Amino acid sequence: xxxxxxxxxxxxxxxxxxxxxxxxxxxxxxxxxxxxxxxxxxxxxxxxxxxxxxxxxxxxxxxxxxxxxxxxxxxxxxxxxxxxxxxxxxxxxxxxxxxxxxxxxxxxxxxxxxxxxxxxxxxxxxxxxxxxxxxxxxxxxxxxxxxxxxxxxxxxxxxxxxxxxxxxxxxxxxxxxxxxxxxxxxxxxxxxxxxxxxxxxxxxxxxxxxxxxxxxxxxxxxxxxxxxxxxxxxxxxxxxxxxxxxxxxxxxxxxxxxxxxxxxxxxxxxxxxxxxxxxxxxxxxxxxxxxxxxxxxxxxxxxxxxxxxxxxxxxx
Amino acid sequence: xxxxxxxxxxxxxxxxxxxxxxxxxxxxxxxxxxxxxxxxxxxxxxxxxxxxxxxxxxxxxxxxxxxxxxxxxxxxxxxxxxxxxxxxxxxxxxxxxxxxxxxxxxxxxxxxxxxxxxxxxxxxxxxxxxxxxxxxxxxxxxxxxxxxxxxxxxxxxxxxxxxxxxxxxxxxxxxxxxxxxxxxxxxxxxxxxxxxxxxxxxxxxxxxxxxxxxxxxxxxxxxxxxxxxxxxxxxxxxxxxxxxxxxxxxxxxxxxxxxxx
Ligand SMILES: Nc1ncnc2c1ncn2[C@@H]1O[C@H](COP(=O)(O)OP(=O)(O)OP(=O)(O)O)[C@@H](O)[C@H]1O
Ligand SMILES: [Mg+2]
Numbered sequence: 001x002x003x004x005x006x007x008x009x010x011x012x013x014x015x016x017x018x019x020x021x022x023x024x025x026x027x028x029x030x031x032x033x034x035x036x037x038x039x040x041x042x043x044x045x046x047x048x049x050x051x052x053x054x055x056x057x058x059x060x061x062x063x064x065x066x067x068x069x070x071x072x073x074x075x076x077x078x079x080x081x082x083x084x085x086x087x088x089x090x091x092x093x094x095x096x097x098x099x100x101x102x103x104x105x106x107x108x109x110x111x112x113x114x115x116x117x118x119x120x121x122x123x124x125x126x127x128x129x130x131x132x133x134x135x136x137x138x139x140x141x142x143x144x145x146x147x148x149x150x151x152x153x154x155x156x157x158x159x160x161x162x163x164x165x166x167x168x169x170x171x172x173x174x175x176x177x178x179x180x181x182x183x184x185x186x187x188x189x190x191x192x193x194x195x196x197x198x199x200x201x202x203x204x205x206x207x208x209x210x211x212x213x214x215x216x217x218x219x220x221x222x223x224x225x226x227x228x229x230x231x232x233x234x235x236x237x238x239x240x241x242x243x244x245x246x247x248x249x250x251x252x253x254x255x256x257x258x259x260x261x262x263x264x265x266x267x268x269x270x271x272x273x274x275x276x277x278x279x280x281x282x283x284x285x286x287x288x289x290x291x292x293x294x295x296x297x298x299x300x301x302x303x304x305x306x307x308x309x310x311x312x313x314x315x316x
Numbered sequence: 317x318x319x320x321x322x323x324x325x326x327x328x329x330x331x332x333x334x335x336x337x338x339x340x341x342x343x344x345x346x347x348x349x350x351x352x353x354x355x356x357x358x359x360x361x362x363x364x365x366x367x368x369x370x371x372x373x374x375x376x377x378x379x380x381x382x383x384x385x386x387x388x389x390x391x392x393x394x395x396x397x398x399x400x401x402x403x404x405x406x407x408x409x410x411x412x413x414x415x416x417x418x419x420x421x422x423x424x425x426x427x428x429x430x431x432x433x434x435x436x437x438x439x440x441x442x443x444x445x446x447x448x449x450x451x452x453x454x455x456x457x458x459x460x461x462x463x464x465x466x467x468x469x470x471x472x473x474x475x476x477x478x479x480x481x482x483x484x485x486x487x488x489x490x491x492x493x494x495x496x497x498x499x500x501x502x503x504x505x506x507x508x509x510x511x512x513x514x515x516x517x518x519x520x521x522x523x524x525x526x527x528x529x530x531x532x533x534x535x536x537x538x539x540x541x542x543x544x545x546x547x548x549x550x551x552x553x554x555x556x557x558x559x560x561x562x563x564x565x566x567x568x569x570x571x572x573x574x575x576x577x
Contacts, residue, residue: 091412
């Protein structure tokens with residue numbers, strides 16, 4: 001459905017010069033390669049997360065996929081449309097939601113923006129009512145739609161933004177850091193909304209976030225990107241299998257033991273009676289566990305995966 | 317099809333009412349300009365001389381009609397566009413199935429109507445309290461033609477001036493130059509055809525007299541017969557501005573990098 005082939009984007013940044021005339025007539029540009037021959041494809045009803053450090057090219061990718069930016073080279077095809085053409089039939093099927101960027105009319109209640117969008121997207125009245133009803137139900141914010149936007153809290157405003165952006169029931173939704181700048185409760189609310197929305201309405205969602213929590217909770221498939229190149233494209237488990245070669249063994253001790261004694265066994269990550277955690281290479285797992293069971297009396301033993309945060313950090 | 321632009325219109329009206337006071341203050345300023353120009357010319361004509369083919373009632377009518385028409389022609393929201401480009405919020409409109417040009421036509425129409433409503437009232441004040449010798453409008457058909465062309469020229473020039481935002485944040489500079497030219501060459505404060513003939517002949521090759529001077533001159537009946545040349549030039553500028561604006565829009569969209577995270 002979405003297919004991207006050898007996509008590159010080079011930003012030309014105008015370098016200011018002190019001589020105004022030279023600045024206007026002989027502009028100097030610096031080139032920044034934001035995307036470097038990226039290829040991937042995304043199918044119907046997928047929820048894909050883009051992760052990567054600052055400046056990796058995540059936002060650039062979404063801007064090209066939605067048709068805002070003109071790619072420098074390569075192919076983008078979404079149901080046969082070339083996004084940059086911005087054909088109405090294409091635009092009616094997508095939504096681009098950026099955290100902290102608002103389309104709501106500031107001085108008016110959100111319902112006015114909803115109605116404006118209803119007209120712009122030519123949504124029939126009964127569908128409009130149904131969609132607004134369902135979405136405000138999911139977001140638990142029925143009474144907010146009639147309050148002037150400027151009087152809403154940031155979290156409340158984000159909820160209104162989500163409704164405004166989804167009134168036309170788009171098939172593909174691009175979400176660029178939807179939880180950025182929100183308090184943890186609003187972050188949670190937005191996350192839950194995205195999850196339930198995707199499950200109930202079967203949409204294709206492409207999400208970027210700095211918060212691994214978002215991506216981990218929402219996306220089965222991750223595309224890891226850095227410096228304009230894709231490092232990995234696969235599901236969470238694959239990433240762990242490929243990039244994580246350590247596991248954590250945590251035990252609950254029966255009685256207090258001296259820390260040095262524990263350290264002798266293996267790499268001790270933390271110890272606070274009764275809990276002790278060891279970091280163990282995957283290939284030594286069986287061996288270490290047998291050593292532990294022989295030497296230390298414990299009440300419980302658990303093997304945990306390395307945290308995705310740690311794995312991803314190591315990738316860059 | 318037109319429903320969307322209708323909604324843009326009504327939403328913009330609502331926005332205006334959120335800033336009533338601002339708008340009233342702006343109108344007050346415009347009223348002061350109008351009144352001072354009017355009284356200036358009235359003082360000039362104390363001795364009942366004539367300027368070119370303008371006598372007292374013609375020139376005072378010209379000032380009043382120009383005020384009405386220029387208020388309508390210049391009513392615009394396009395000055396918001398550069399800021400929308402710069403802060404990236406223009407993306408919201410780009411990604412909607414709506415024509416950006418028509419969107420701003422609808423928004424402009426709101427500004428025009430709000431302005432003309434007040435302007436009518438202001439002109440009425442002057443006519444009523446100072447017994448202004450207002451000439452009944454003449455040549456309405458021809459005037460309407462110039463009027464529509466003036467609207468189009470003004471709109472596309474405004475769009476072009478805003479699209480400069482795709483290349484630089486200093487959009488005020490070209491707009492400032494444009495406004496200076498308007499002040500000087502569009503006929504806001506005096507009818508252009510009282511100028512020396514050679515200067516006037518050069519001026520009517522530029523787009524400025526076609527914004528509202530031609531319309532007003534026609535309305536107060538000071539056109540000397542044959543205006544085919546002026547009509548043709550006005551159409552030329554409409555077409556030129558239209559294509560230029562579209563081109564700049566396309567180019568800007570391609571080259572701009574749309575800032576923001
Ligand atoms: N409008 C622009 N003009 C010039 N360079 C840009 C522009 N937008 C982005 N860049 C550069 O392109 C690269 C990729 O930027 P992009 O915004 O796609 O990163 P990102 O992955 O979204 O980062 P973040 O996590 O910080 O949002 C960066 O080096 C950035 O500096
Ligand atoms: Mg980004």
